Amino acid sequence: MTGETVILAYSGGLDTSCILKWLLDQKYEVICVLADVGQKEDFVAAEKKALKIGAKKVIVSDVKRSFVEDYIWPAVQMGLVYEERYLLGTSLARPCISVALMEAARQCGAKYLAHGATGKGNDQVRFELCAYALQPDLKIIAPWRNEEFCRRFQGRQDLIAYAQEHGIEVSAKPATPWSTDANILHISYESGILEDPNTVAPSSLYELTVDPLTQAPSQPTRLTIEFRKGLPTSVKNLSNGQVFIQPLEILNFLNELGGSYGIGRIDIVENRYVGLKSRGVYETPGGNILFTAHQDLEVFALDREVLRTKQILRDRMTDYVYNGFWFSPEAIYVRKCIELAEEKVSGQVTVELAPGYCRAIARKAAENVGALYNEELVSMDVHGDYVPQDAGGFIAINAVRIREHVRAFGPYKIPKRSQ
Amino acid sequence: MTGETVILAYSGGLDTSCILKWLLDQKYEVICVLADVGQKEDFVAAEKKALKIGAKKVIVSDVKRSFVEDYIWPAVQMGLVYEERYLLGTSLARPCISVALMEAARQCGAKYLAHGATGKGNDQVRFELCAYALQPDLKIIAPWRNEEFCRRFQGRQDLIAYAQEHGIEVSAKPATPWSTDANILHISYESGILEDPNTVAPSSLYELTVDPLTQAPSQPTRLTIEFRKGLPTSVKNLSNGQVFIQPLEILNFLNELGGSYGIGRIDIVENRYVGLKSRGVYETPGGNILFTAHQDLEVFALDREVLRTKQILRDRMTDYVYNGFWFSPEAIYVRKCIELAEEKVSGQVTVELAPGYCRAIARKAAENVGALYNEELVSMDVHGDYVPQDAGGFIAINAVRIREHVRAFGPYKIPKRSQ
Amino acid sequence: MTGETVILAYSGGLDTSCILKWLLDQKYEVICVLADVGQKEDFVAAEKKALKIGAKKVIVSDVKRSFVEDYIWPAVQMGLVYEERYLLGTSLARPCISVALMEAARQCGAKYLAHGATGKGNDQVRFELCAYALQPDLKIIAPWRNEEFCRRFQGRQDLIAYAQEHGIEVSAKPATPWSTDANILHISYESGILEDPNTVAPSSLYELTVDPLTQAPSQPTRLTIEFRKGLPTSVKNLSNGQVFIQPLEILNFLNELGGSYGIGRIDIVENRYVGLKSRGVYETPGGNILFTAHQDLEVFALDREVLRTKQILRDRMTDYVYNGFWFSPEAIYVRKCIELAEEKVSGQVTVELAPGYCRAIARKAAENVGALYNEELVSMDVHGDYVPQDAGGFIAINAVRIREHVRAFGPYKIPKRSQ
C-alpha cells in the first residue's frame, strides 16, 4: 500500500494512536482527522502527538455547530429515543463526524478510511454506512476486524506495550474500568465493570452531572423553551431572565444547568444492531430537558391521529439512526414526513428543573399560529361547540362490534374477582 | 318508569347524590353501588347518605384486590402508558368498577345503569362499552347527556341549590378549583383552574406525593423488584430487608414510599377519545416505580425483534384501554399476544428512589430461566462466540441499498455545515 | 322551518324523490344537486322530475373530471385498497360529491344539507364528515335517521305508496333485488338477495363487465401504462397504437376495454365503519388495471425500506378514506407523506388484459430518472459491484440473535415431520 493515503478518524487516545502507527507500518500515508463534537480534549496536544507518531497531516475539524443544528436539533424535533430511553448521543455524532472525514478524504484525495471502532459495536456500522453513502468508492480499514491486528493486540496491555515500544505517549492517568464516549450531547459509559448489568455504576463515574442528592441546588429552576415547527428556538431562564437563542448556546446552557441538577442519567441494557445486548450508562442533561419539553408540546399541538402516525414514523426513524442509516433512502424519506407533521408544533413549554429530573409544568401555543387545544370546548362549565347527547350515539355505534362479538361468541368472561 | 330498578354508580359526592335524587324523581328504584378501588372515602357515611336520600339499597363493593391483580398488574406487564406519559389510572379502574356494577345489576335484576360521567369525557365511554360487553341488555342512563337534566343543572351552583332544597348534605369543605379522581393507582386532577394549560398546578393540589424538594428524605432508597412473566412478584426494600409479595401490599407499600419521595407526578395535555384535548395532572407513585422497573427488565430480557412487535401491540393496547375497550375482541386478543411475549420477562431490577424520581440501576435474569444478555459475548476482552470479521460483510450487504440509491439518484446531499 | 333552504343530494331515484317531497312537507325550500360522477343517468329527466315535485332549483354538477383527477388518480398513486380487495369506488366519490354540495350551499346561502344515505351505512359518515370539514356551520338532515321518517317509511312499499299518492313518478322498470351505486370508477351492488353472503351473485347483475368466459375477446390485449410520480400519465394500446393521456379519457378507455374482458369483478364481505359486516359485489374494470400497473411499478421503483413505510402509511390512509375522513388532519398529512415517496415512481408497465383478469408482464423506469433496478448487479453472470463473500458475514451477524436464543433457551423445536 506504499504511498496510499488513509484518513484516520483519530481521537488522540491509545487505540487510535496505535492504529496510526500500525497503518504507518503497513506503508500507508496517514492523515488524522479529529472532529470536535464537543468532547473535552486537548486538540493541540493530540495534533502534536499524531504528528510525532508520523501522521502526514492532522486536521482538527470543529463540527460542534453542525452537530447541534444538523443532527441534534432534528433529533429533538423528531423525538428520537431508542428503546424508550436512550437519546442517541453517540448515534447522532457518527454521521456528523463522517461528514468531516469525507470532506478530508475528498480534500486530500484519500482512497482509504480507517477507524478504531470495535467489531462488536454499532459505531463501525454507522461510520461505514455513512462512508458508503457519501463516498462509495472509499475503502474501509477497520483494524479491529483485521485478523492480524486482532491477534497482535489481544488486550489493552498489548496496546500499551506497543505504544511504549514505539515512543507513543501513554496517558499517566490510570484508565477507568469502563470506556467513555463524550460529545456535546452526552457522555456514554460502557464495558469493563459495567458489563455485569447487575453491578451498580459507581457514583464517581458521572462527569457531566452532579449527584442530585448531595450536590444539586436546593431550589428548582424554571425555564421556558420555545419551539418553532418542532425545533427549539429559544430558552429563557425564568429565575434571572437570561435568554438563549443560538442552538449551540442553548445546548451549552442546558447542559451546564441540567448537569448542575444531576439531570439526564440513565442506566440501561440496549439491543445493538449487530445482535448483542449491551449495558450502557449515559448522561444527557441538555438533551433530556429538550426532549421533555418537545414531547409535551407535541402532544399538546398535534391532532391525535397525526400524532399516532408521527409516532410510528418516529419509532422507525429511531432504529434507522441507531443502526447507522442516517444517510439512507428510508431515513431521508421518513425525516421529511416527520418534518411535515412538526410544522404544527410551535409554542412554548415551561419545564421545572429539580435535582435529578425535569418535568413540563405548563405550555401554550405560539401567538401567531392556530392551536388545537380549546379551553372552551373542554370546559366543564360551558358546552362550547359540543353536544353531549352526541356522545351516546358515538358510544352505541362503537359498541356494535363488541355486542356482535357477544352475540356470536357469548358474553365476555368476567374475571373472577380476586377477593 | 315506575318501579324499574336502576343501578347507580354512586360516589357519595354532590353529583351522584343529586343524580340519585333525580332518578327517584323519575320514579326509578335506585340501588347505589360504591366500588372501593382504593379511594379515600368514608363508605359508611356515603351509604348512610344514599339511604337517607332514598336509595333502596347501597352495595359497597371492595374491589381493591381485583383492581390490582386483574387490571393494574396486567397493565404493568403490558407496559401500558398513554401518549408516552399517562399510566391509565382512571382508564383501568373503569372496567373493574363496571364488573362490580354488572354483578349488582345481575344480583338485583336491574335493567338500567346510571352513572355520573360527563358528556365530554372518556369515562362515559368506558363505563358504557363495558356494560355493552358484559350485559348488553342493560339500558344506560347518563344524566349528563340528558337534555332536561343538563338544562336544570347548568353548573355546580344548581346542584348545590337542588341538594339543599332536598336535604342532601353538601360537604362543608369548600370545593377545590379542580376535580379529582382517586384510586389505589393514582389521583388525577383536571378542570377548573387547570383548564388553562399554561397555569402551573399549585403545589397544594398534590395529595399522594410530597414536595420532592422540601419534604422528601435526604437519602435514597433502593428496592429490588422481581417479575415473573412480566408480572411483579415481590419487592424488597434494600434499606431494611422488608419484603412484600401480595400484589395489593406491594402497591400500597410502593405508593407510600414513592409518595414520600414525591415520585410519579406528571402534568400533561392528552387527547380524549371523544376528540377533545384536555389537561390533566396525575400522581402515580407506585405505578411509576413498577413501570420503570418493568420497562428496564423487558428490554433486558426480550429478543430485540420480539420487543419491537410487542411495542407495536402495546401501543395499540394502550389506546384500546384508554378509549374504553378493555372488554373488546381486539383488547382480549392483543392482551393474549403480549402475554406470550412476556413469558420470557422474568428477573429482578434494582431501582433507586430519590426525591422526585426513580430509576433502574441494576438488573439480572431469574435464576432458573435462560437469559439473552451474554456478558461474555458483549465483552471487549474476549471474543465469545462472535467473529468480528463477519461484521464487515454485514455492513457491506446492508450498504447495498444505500449504494444503489447513490448510483441511481446521485450521492446524498451532504448538509452544508453550520459553521 | 318555513323558508329555510336545504341542499338535497338528489339522485333522481325513488328514495331521494320521496325525501324531496318530505322536506317540502316540512316547509323547507329545497335545492336539488345532482353530481355527475359518471353514473348512467338521464340528468334532464331527473331535473324535470325534481322540479315537478317542487324543488326550487336543480343544479346538475358535472364533476367527472374532478373525480378522476382529484380523487381517483391520487388513490391510484397511493395504492389504496380496502381490506385487500375493494378499490374504494364509492368512498372516493363521496368527498367529490360533497364538494359540489358545498359549492351549491355556499352559492345558494343554504344552511341545511339533506342526503338519502341510510343509518347503517358508511355514506352518511362520509357525507357528513366532509360537510363538517368544508362548511362546519351547515346543519345536516338525514331522514333515514329521523325517527318520524323511519316510522313512516318502513320499507320500499311505503315509499312507492307515498310517491304514487304525491304524483311522484315511479320507474316502471322493476327494481333489482339489490341496490346499486354507480360512478365512473365502479358499480357496487349490495343488499337484497346479496345479504346472504353464501348466495352467488347472479350473472345478470353485472353491468360494467361482460362474462369473461363467454363474451370476452379470445385474444389478449397489451397496454403500456406510464406513470410519473405515481400518477398515470398515458396509456398505449399495443394492439393498435392508440394513446390516451387525458385522465378522464384514460379511465373511460380502460373501463370500456377492461369491461369488454370482464376484468375487475370482486365479491366480498367488508367491515363497515359503523361496526357491521356487509357483503358487496363490485365491478372496477379500469381501476383494477391501473392499480395492477401501479403496484408493479412501485415495488420495482422504490427502495425496499421506503416501500415498507409507504405501505404502512397506505394502510392507514385506506381506512381514513373508507371511513369518510378524506378531509381530515390525518388524511391530508398522510397523503403528503405518500406523495413524497411516490416522487420516485416514474416509469412504464406493460399489462396484459385477458378474459377476467389483467397482470403485469414487463416494466421499465422512465428515461430521464434514476432506477434502483440494476441488471448488472443482480446478474448471475457478472459480479457487478457486489462481493459475494460479504454475504457470509451478513448472515453470521444476522444469526447472532438466533444463536443467542438457542444458547439461552435451548434449540428450536424441530417440528416432528408429518410422514
Add this chain to the structure above:
Amino acid sequence: MTGETVILAYSGGLDTSCILKWLLDQKYEVICVLADVGQKEDFVAAEKKALKIGAKKVIVSDVKRSFVEDYIWPAVQMGLVYEERYLLGTSLARPCISVALMEAARQCGAKYLAHGATGKGNDQVRFELCAYALQPDLKIIAPWRNEEFCRRFQGRQDLIAYAQEHGIEVSAKPATPWSTDANILHISYESGILEDPNTVAPSSLYELTVDPLTQAPSQPTRLTIEFRKGLPTSVKNLSNGQVFIQPLEILNFLNELGGSYGIGRIDIVENRYVGLKSRGVYETPGGNILFTAHQDLEVFALDREVLRTKQILRDRMTDYVYNGFWFSPEAIYVRKCIELAEEKVSGQVTVELAPGYCRAIARKAAENVGALYNEELVSMDVHGDYVPQDAGGFIAINAVRIREHVRAFGPYKIPKRSQ
C-alpha cells in the same frame, strides 16, 4: 479437511454435482441429501449420479407431507404474501429442506454443511439461518462465496468443462435461458433473459400452468374449500362431488386443476434481503386458490380490529419468512399470535376457477361456531339490534377533531375542480 464429513444439499443438477466433486477434491467425505419437496426429479438417477461422482452416501428424504402440513398450511393460515404478490414458494421450502439436512447431519455426525446457493440470493441466508438455529455448531461451506471456487467457475461453461473433465454427466437437454426452482407449491423462474424486467417471459417458460387463453377448459369449476382455525380441511369439487381432505392430496388436486386453468402466474420485481432487486416469474396454482379462499374467509370471520392487528403481524411475518428467519425468536412468537387470531377463522368459501384466475363468490361460517356476519343487522329492511339515530352522534363526535382543525387552522382547502 481429510475425513471430515460434509452434508451437501444435492439437487442432481450441474452446480451441485460440480460442488460435490470439488468438495471431494478438498478431501471431504460427502453425504448428499436430496430433499423431495415435490420437484419433478428422477431421484434414483440423481442418487446414482452422486454415488458415481464419489458421494459416500446419498439420502433421499421425502419431506412432501411435512412441507405441506408444517410450512405451506401455516403460510395459508397466516396469509403470507411477500410484497403483495409472491406466495413464498421457495422461502417456505428452505426451512423444510433444512430440517432434512440437519437430520442427516445429526445422523451422520457431520460437522459441515455445504449448499449450492449463490452469493447474491436469498437462499444462502435461509439455509444458513436455519442451520444456525437448529444446529449452531455446524460449519457452513458455501462454494459460491468461496473466492477460489468463484475464480475457477466464472460461468456455466466452466462448470460444464469441469464436469466433462471429471466424467460428470451433463444433461443433454439444452439449458433454459433462465433458472428454475420447483416444488409442490410453485415453480419460480429467474435470471438469464428474465434479468431484463421489460422482457416479457416467453409462454414456453410455464411448466405448471397451461396458457389460460388457448388451453384452459371453457367451463368454470366451482370448489368449496373448508377451513378450521384458518387451516384448509377439505376441498370439494362442486362439478363432480369429489372431496379431498388430506393436505398433500388437497394441494396436488388444486395444483392440477388450477394448472389446467392457467391459474397462479405472476411476473414481478421483488426486493431481496441482501439489498438487490430481482425479477421473478412464478406459478403457484394451488397456493393461489387456497390464498384466495382464506383471505375471503378471514375478512368475513374476524372482528375488524382484530383483523387490523393480524394484518400488521402478517406483514412482519412475511418479511421474516422471506428473509430466512422461519426459525427465529420473532417468527415463532408472531406465528403464535397469528394462530390466536385464526382460532375464529372457520367456515367455507366457494371459489370459481376460470381460465387465468379464481375468485371467491360465496362464503359461510362453520356450523358449530359463532359468526360475526349478521344478516339481520346489516339488512336494509329490518333494524335488527341497531338504532340508526345513534349514527348521528357517532359522526358528530368523530367530527370533533375535524372541526377543531378547521377552527384552529381554517377550512380545508377545497381543491379547485378540474373542469
